[in-house]
Amino acid sequence: MRPTPTSLAPPVPGPVPRRPWxxxxxxxxxxxxxxxxxxxxxxxxxxxxxxxxxxVGEQWLADFASCNYLGFDLDRDIIDAVPAxxxxxxxxxxxxxxxxxxxxxxxxxxxxxxxxGAPDTLVLPTITHIHLSVIPLLAASGTIFLDARAHKTxxxxxxxxxxxxxxxxxxRFEDPEHLDELLTAERDPTRLVCMDxxxxxxxxxxxxxxxxxxxxxxxxxxxxxxxxxxxxxxxRGVGITNPYxxxxxxxxxxxxxxxxxxxxxxxxxxxxxxLLAFIACxxxxxxxxxxxxxxxxxxxPSPVASLATVLAGMDVNERRGDALRDELERLTRxxxxxLERLDIFTPNRSGLPIIEIPLRDHGQIDSVGRxxxxxxxxxxxxxxxxxxxxxxxxRVQLTAANTDAEVDTLLAALEELAARGxxxxxxxxxxxxxxxx
Ligand SMILES: Cc1ncc(COP(=O)(O)O)c(C=O)c1O
Numbered sequence: 001m002r003p004t005p006t007s008l009a010p011p012v013p014g015p016v017p018r019r020p021w022x023x024x025x026x027x028x029x030x031x032x033x034x035x036x037x038x039x040x041x042x043x044x045x046x047x048x049x050x051x052x053x054x055x056v057g058e059q060w061l062a063d064f065a066s067c068n069y070l071g072f073d074l075d076r077d078i079i080d081a082v083p084a085x086x087x088x089x090x091x092x093x094x095x096x097x098x099x100x101x102x103x104x105x106x107x108x109x110x111x112x113x114x115x116x117g118a119p120d121t122l123v124l125p126t127i128t129h130i131h132l133s134v135i136p137l138l139a140a141s142g143t144i145f146l147d148a149r150a151h152k153t154x155x156x157x158x159x160x161x162x163x164x165x166x167x168x169x170x171x172r173f174e175d176p177e178h179l180d181e182l183l184t185a186e187r188d189p190t191r192l193v194c195m196d197x198x199x200x201x202x203x204x205x206x207x208x209x210x211x212x213x214x215x216x217x218x219x220x221x222x223x224x225x226x227x228x229x230x231x232x233x234x235x236r237g238v239g240i241t242n243p244y245x246x247x248x249x250x251x252x253x254x255x256x257x258x259x260x261x262x263x264x265x266x267x268x269x270x271x272x273x274x275l276l277a278f279i280a281c282x283x284x285x286x287x288x289x290x291x292x293x294x295x296x297x298x299x300x301p302s303p304v305a306s307l308a309t310v311l312a313g314m315d316v317n318e319r320r321g322d323a324l325r326d327e328l329e330r331l332t333r334x335x336x337x338x339l340e341r342l343d344i345f346t347p348n349r350s351g352l353p354i355i356e357i358p359l360r361d362h363g364q365i366d367s368v369g370r371x372x373x374x375x376x377x378x379x380x381x382x383x384x385x386x387x388x389x390x391x392x393x394x395r396v397q398l399t400a401a402n403t404d405a406e407v408d409t410l411l412a413a414l415e416e417l418a419a420r421g422x423x424x425x426x427x428x429x430x431x432x433x434x435x436x437x
Contacts, residue, residue, distance in 0.1 A: 035366060064402070066397060070248070074401050090304065108276070122286045130277055137288070179211065205352070212261070232352060244329050380396075380397070
């Protein structure tokens with residue numbers, strides 16, 4: 001039968017069903033929201049601390065969720081240094097930096113520039129401020145090449161840049177060759193590559209020399225966020241026995257790289273236990289950021305206590321930082337050796353103090369978290385959508401202020417979890433992490 005003309009006519013397009021943005025978002029964060037509402041290890045109120053032991057309600061737990069890698073938050077020399085700064089400067093300057101910066105900022109930037117061996121540095125309150133304001137400026141209306149597994153704050157900075165006319169392309173995690181391919185195919189002359197230094201989940205640094213070489217070959221500026229590496233990893237060389245390197249002067253020095261065509265971002269809020277962050281860049285870029293990066297002009301500054309703990313932390317880093325990094329490396333090695341003995345998989349290949357332990361079944365995150373809580377172990381739960389479903393699990397972080405007894409408690413709990421079969425065996429192939437783009 002010949003179709004009637006009406007049945008040949010294309011369907012009249014009706015309104016495209018669109019879910020409101022909020023519904024979509026609530027659906028994406030459903031797993032996390034459930035944990036937030038009911039889980040003792042998510043959105044917890046910490047009532048008291050004693051060293052790296054914390055009390056949540058009646059329960060004391062060994063804290064493996066802290067990023068205070070060097071233990072500076074508890075360091076007596078640093079705590080004792082703060083009152084003199086408060087006497088001299090009050091609690092909070094409140095000028096935005098463009099209006100006026102206490103000389104403490106100059107002191108921090110000078111010492112930081114010397115420590116990391118960069119051309120210059122500019123400090124602002126947080127890395128989040130830096131990504132959101134600096135990435136759009138550097139990208140302009142050019143093209144950003146974004147690591148597919150970049151930290152959410154880098155991603156948000158790129159989204160802000162996109163809203164102002166930049167294009168964003170993703171390259172596969174840990175894959176400089178893919179970046180090379182994308183850059184080769186790109187006609188846009190303005191190119192910015194954005195990625196993490198030490199990864200906040202895997203604990204592994206990227207192959208910085210390989211990424212830097214690709215970026216330089218294609219005339220792209222490389223922008224690296226080493227929030228977790230600064231204070232932990234640093235320059236290596238003759239006489240330095242710690243595999244983390246010395247001085248904690250971050251990933252560029254760790255790889256003996258240069259700052260040519262490379263912008264380094266780091267923060268004091270992890271290893272230095274202080275609310276402050278920095279961008280290392282040439283002086284002309286710093287001068288541009290002073291007038292064009294909104295936080296320098298529009299945001300409030302860090303509190304004086306944080307400027308004080310940064311300066312006192314730099315003193316302690318000079319005097320005993322390497323001893324603290326030795327202790328951090330020893331505790332981390334004990335933990336990783338324990339995982340190997342128990343046949344537990346972790347993506348950590350670096351030996352750095354961030355140890356992610358994925359579950360066999362993402363649906364067990366709630367019960368595994370409760371088990372760890374009952375055993376007195378506090379970790380970061382990595383629920384969906386913080387990580388892809390096949391990587392749901394928990395993250396253990398070591399600090400120099402943890403003790404051997406705390407590591408024993410952790411390993412005993414992990415042994416029980418491994419015996420129950422909820423963790424992945426070490427021999428199991430990692431999930432298609434690098435294909436996750
Ligand atoms: C890789 C990375 N970048 C940025 C941030 C955010 O840093 P800030 O608190 O200084 O904004 C974090 C915090 O956890 C992080 O892990």
